[in-house]
Amino acid sequence: MGSLFEGDAPRPLADRLRPQALEDVVGQEHLVGPDGALRQMLETGRLTSLILWGGPGCGKTTIARLVAERSGLAFEPLSAVFSGVADLRKVFDRAKDRRAAGQGTVLFVDEIHRFNKAQQDGFLPYVEDGTVVLIGATTENPSFELNAALLSRARVFTLNRLDAEALERMLARAEALEERPLPVTAEARRAMLAMADGDGRYLLNMVEALYGMGTTTPMDAQQLAKAVQRRMPVYDKSAESHYNLMSALHKSLRGSDCDAALYWLGRMLAGGEDPLYVARRLVRFAYEDVGLADPAACQQALAAWDTYERLGSPEGELALAQAVIYLATAPKSNAAYTAYKAAIRAAKETGSLMPPKHILNAPTKLMKDLGYSKGYAYDHDAEDGFSGQNYFPDEMARLPLYEPVERGFERELRKRQDYFANLRAKRRKAERE
Incomplete structure (x- = not known):
């Protein structure tokens, strides 16, 4: 029960402007508008447990409170930051008493992702038997932070960032x-x-x-x-935004959009991301997405990493920016990456096939008697420095793993591949004749 003077206490503007009806909620028309999913659920009287996922200040708490009012249910708010098992038990006990009296309860849990997995499991029996309708609010991706069992019993609604x-x-x-x-x-x-x-x-x-x-x-x-002090961008190095922004940077680089890549780099660094983490990812990108189309890409990425370690912030961040520009504007090829993945797949599929005997060393008499190294052709003795011998296992057909693209330096590598393939074909033809 509130005090006698509670109504005269000053209330923050945000509280005084809190919407009094779902129709007054801004920016979430896809949920609360005439055709909104949440609105349809309420109008049909089929309210189920919900997870409201969205950034700070987008209306999660307000929507939960209004849903309870529209449904005629008691509203029990809890914060996972300040509440524990004892608080949950009290809420469940009150909800049981209300249920016995014919009234349902909405249990609203703010920052629900902060409850550990065992605590989340504790909701399940009360959700399943209808003691409470659970509405959880989270700023984190529910797929990563909430139990699969809890997610299977709730609908996830994504709230928009307010435009x-x-x-x-x-x-x-x-x-x-x-x-x-x-x-x-x-x-x-x-x-x-x-x-x-x-x-x-x-x-x-x-x-x-x-x-x-x-x-x-x-x-x-x-x-x-x-x-008014400017706020820091919303960014949590241990949460989904960390991976989202890194994905945005990586894909902007892959798409050769230098300006977008620089923007996402700036967003990450402004949000407090570890520059060395960015440096490591740039090196990976150089090998995975630029590859041999521009062999200098990996040198640029490694040099940026080394420079940052030597200079630190903020001077070293310029090296990261330069590497981003170089990688974004470089010709792209994932041919080496694809070839490696194909080689691993082939290795797993073919098991323990022995190399052909002619390319095995024979340090003992027994190995020589078994034919090790017999017939090996020393490539440097060939007129064109190429013997054309088979180096795959005898029981295995030749696999074309590396397919250079017609971009950057790999155009030259494709010419070399074709040159050796033609020589190999001539050797095979000569052997047959």
């Missing part, structure tokens, strides 16, 4: 509530939307801070930056 249009609607609501325009120029207003980075709560906190300053002269973008 500029949704954030602008929130600004308009704040101005209507305050009955005065924000004291910022049009340019500064756009800067506020960018600084919010898709987080509606952060935007409203900025708005509240600006109103609290009591200024009436509109601030420009520079004055705004001084008045």
Whole structure:
């Protein structure tokens, strides 16, 4: 029960502007709009347990509360950061009592991914028997962070990052509530939307801070930056964003989009990513996606790694940027990567076939008697430095593993491959004749 004066206590702007109906939620029309999946679920009366996955400040808590109200269920909020097993037991006990009285319960667990696997398993019997409808909120990919058993009993809804249009609607609501325009120029207003980075709560906190300053002269973008501290980009080196941005960098490099690759590099470094991790991935890219189309690519990547280790930040980051530019603009080939994978696959399929005896050394008399090294042709003794002998196992047909592309240096390697293939064919023809 609240205190006598609770209604007079100041409430943050974000709380005062919290939507009172699902129709008022901005930026999530795919869920709560007329044809939204969540709206359809509520209108048909088939509410199931849910996992709401989205970034901070996109409306997960608000949607959970409104779903409970629309369904006529009691709302029990918990934070996985501050709650433990004892708190869960109390909630389950209250939910059992309500169920006996004919009322259901929505258990809302914020940051549900912070519960360990055993704690997540603890929800299962209460979800299965209908004691609670579980709504979990998470900023992390549920596929990685939540138990498969729990996921199989819940629908996952992905919430959008709030775009500029949704954030602008929130600004308009704040101005209507305050009955005065924000004291910022049009340019500064756009800067506020960018600084919010898709987080509606952060935007409203900025708005509240600006109103609290009591200024009436509109601030420009520079004055705004001084008045409101810029937030760091949302980036967790141990979570999905780490892999998403690395994937974006890798695929931008593969797609030869130098500008996009530099952007994703900047995003990773600005978010606090370990530059040496980036350096290692650039070396891998050089071998996997550039390969022998430009043999200098791996040298550039290794040099950038070495340079960063010697100079550190921020000077060494320029070396990483240079490597990104080189790799993005280099001709691409995964022929060596593909050849290696094919060789591994063939090795597993063919088992323990012996090399042909003529290419085996014969250090003992017994091995010579068995025919080891007999008939071996020393390539340097051949007129053109090429014997054309078979080096695959006798029981195995020749496999064409390496197929150079017609790009960069590999065009020259293809010519060499074709040259040796022609010589090999001539040797075989001569042997038959």
